[in-house]
Amino acid sequence: MKNFQILFKIKLVVVAIALIFSCSKDDPDAVNQQEFISNVVLKIQSSDGSKQTVDWDLSEQNSQAINLKANSDYTVEISFLNTSDPSAIENITLEVIEEAEEHQVFYGFAGVSVNVSSASDDTKDGSRGVLIKSVWNADSAGSGIARVYLIHQPTDFNATTREEMGGFNDVAVDIPITITD
């Protein structure tokens, strides 16, 4: 009998504790996603002044194609944006420029052959161009993809392939590219 009384007491304590703690939780704040990139924008300008903007958008997962003429120079300026809040578009490129010593833009091409070099007004870390602004020159006509990388902490900044460059990808998106004669 005594045991049951004790049990009853235990139950009471449990219920009391449950009541004390059964508060409702405040609504959590939404996370303001930092360093989030939703768009990769390439502004391409030919030497004759004609312009083309290609915007790879995360929500649509694609972009228009890049159209170039073979054997002519184009200046390409890349920017990384966070447009998830349309009222406050963030330009992530500024962060990349600020941390130029840790970043490298890299372009890989499949199906086409394009030479990429640092533009005269490119962001530099020492003598190395980060390729925020680059000069493109395609060899011959064809179509394929341009894989656009933003590499964080590469182990070899001067490597010619993505594999050798090391580091890890902050951005890797495929943009179709067409080259005409």
Next chain:
Amino acid sequence: MFRPLFQFFLLFLSGFNLIYGQSCNLSINGTISDLHDGSPIIGALVKIEGTNFFSQTDFDGHYQIQGICNGKYELTIQHPECPTVKKKINLQTSQVYNFDLEHHINELEEIILSENRISNLRKSVQEVSLDIGEINSYGSNTMVEALSYISGASILKTGNGIAKPAIHGMYGSRVGIVTDDFRQHDQEWGPDHAPNIDFNSFETIQLIKGAAALKYGGDTPGGLIILSSNRKKLKDSLFGNSNLILESNGKGGKITSRLEKTYVNGFFVNGQLTAKRYGDFHAPKYVLSNTGLKETDFSIKLGKDKITSGWKFNYSNYNIETAILKSAHIGNIEDLFYALSSNEPRIIESFTYEINAPKQKGKHQKISFNYFSLFQNQTKLEFGYNFQVNDRKEFDVRRGGRTEIPAIDLLLKTHNLVGSLSGIKFNDWNFELGVNGLFQDNFSNPTTGIKRLIPDYLKYEAGIYFLGNFQKTNTFLWEWGLRMDRIFIDAKKYYDLSVWEERNYATQYSDFEMQKIGNQILTNPRLNYLNFSAQTGISSKISNQLKLKASYVLSQRAPNASELFSDGLHQSIAAIEYGSLSLQKEISHKLLISFSKEEGDLFWSFEPFISKTFDYIYIEPTRLKQTIRGAFPVWEYNATDVFLSGADFTSSFRFSNQFKFDLGISYTYAQDLLNDRPLILMPPLNTFQKFKFTPKKGRWDVELIHHLNASQKRFPDSNFQFNLIQEGQLVSQTVDISTPPPGFQRLDVYFSINLKSNNNLKSQIRVIAQNLTNSEYRDYLNRMRFYSADLGRNFQIQLNFKY
């Protein structure tokens, strides 16, 4: 009435024998007691070497051997928890020999002895217990590593510093950890989350396979690991020990120190400190850059134990910071592909003590209070309250100077209240019943600037259990247990609107919706689970040597927060992980059998098990998802039915007083029944062999330990394809994350010298070489196997002082 007659008869016989110069009616008797407090040691075996004479001490620690001829003999006194004592005697007349043994009582054993048979343990399940001192002396750095000497237990690792226990191929929420009578509550769901426990503040570690210990929950189909402190001695004494370990691999070490004061009135107080510091560890051929760790822990325990009533108060504080291999920080599957195709980590730098991102920080604080009181017929009333705070932060390499801002920042607070009534006896029946209440609050800090992997939630648990056993004779015991738990989870989580709709939650769980904010939706999932668990089993002595135990366990487990809500990128395997709200509770049936035989110098045990789990929750790759960082495989939590079976074999053989050989073999078979394929991450066939040599004279011994792991041939295919640009062309490549690495072996050598001080306390110096052959291997159960080989050769010096 007969006794004087009998004595007369003896006297007569002895007189008779004396005539012939050969007296064979001598007897020896005496008491075996505990060196520390003089309490009797029950069940110690007293043997006369080279004869068939032996005796076992009774409940008063008393033994007697009769009918011995005169002559010179060697007595050995053995007890499972004491070092064996030998004494040479020259027996000419009947004698009394009393012995004091250094008794490392396992606390729970003692409860069994002092408070009758119902106990925290289930007797129908084979269990293994280890002394923490022993664990330390094997150079184990984490509690979990110590388990590698228990067959059936394995270790799931993330590099060197992070290890979590697996039993019969199950881990995470399927393995429970109990410290000082309370379940540990940290973020145990993550495969890369090590239990936040410093094992140095405990004295014994027990492993119970299967969810048999219903007192602590019925939701751990893998098993339970129980860490406990010894029961205190009613004696004025001050003692302690210190342990210093220095290691070549990692160029670091560990120091741990413990001091305990006990009083004759039952009051005790002890304090314990542990500090560890390691730099980068190294594999046989290279430095594992960014793998150092630092840890500082302390605990204070005090209380009063007056046999009939007592209380205790514990506080512990655990702090760890572990670096994670730099090369394991990858951006997408292309990076993963390159890592897999490289023989070495992609980043190898020179040795440093620095701990940089990626890294983890864990802080765990526990405070608990227990009270017990014994009533007339040994019925014990206990209650306890426990509060735990777990603060976990994970850091990634980030842009814009945010590396110092954690990417994951979780604060988990758990209140736990328990009450029980044990030792309720009716004839040969013995009962225990108890209740358990738990309240948990998880807070996921939004200032990380990264989408929460685990949301904010409140969790309520109420449990009740009823255990009983029936024992009429010493050779047979039947026991059973029932438990019921009610679990309620009240979460608040943001989903991406697109995900909420894509997964069909919008129609299925529309009542969880709270408000839409931009492209996100705030939801309030409220989930209820009712779990029933049960256990029944027998323990039977078939002969003096052969024991049989058989147990059936039904366990039910509610899905954990990660399985329900996971929502984000898992860096180290480049996977996007999604939980599932529709998961049901997991229901597991497990049958465990254990045969063990002890015959002279040979001991062996064989423990097969078989289990079937319905709605077993697992994660599998389902598709590729395009992100700004490229394509990622999406891993989703899902449920299936699985069949697990296996067996553990342990044996120990003493060739002579000098040589001892131990063997452990363990195998687990796991099959996903609905998808007809093997389960992922199951330990392959593994064995360990231990060979120990103790010289006849001298205070040293040497042990050789050989671990052999076969290659796991049974694994599911989780590979995926992606397009790589190679020499100007897109080439389809397979990312092989499924194929387990080849088998491996490892050789460790331990050399110890025992130093005896005047008060009979043993201090020890040990010199250890781990992975002596510097063999390069990768372990299937180590998540870092994608990036680097396991640890290379390590030399260790240990100084172990008792005072």
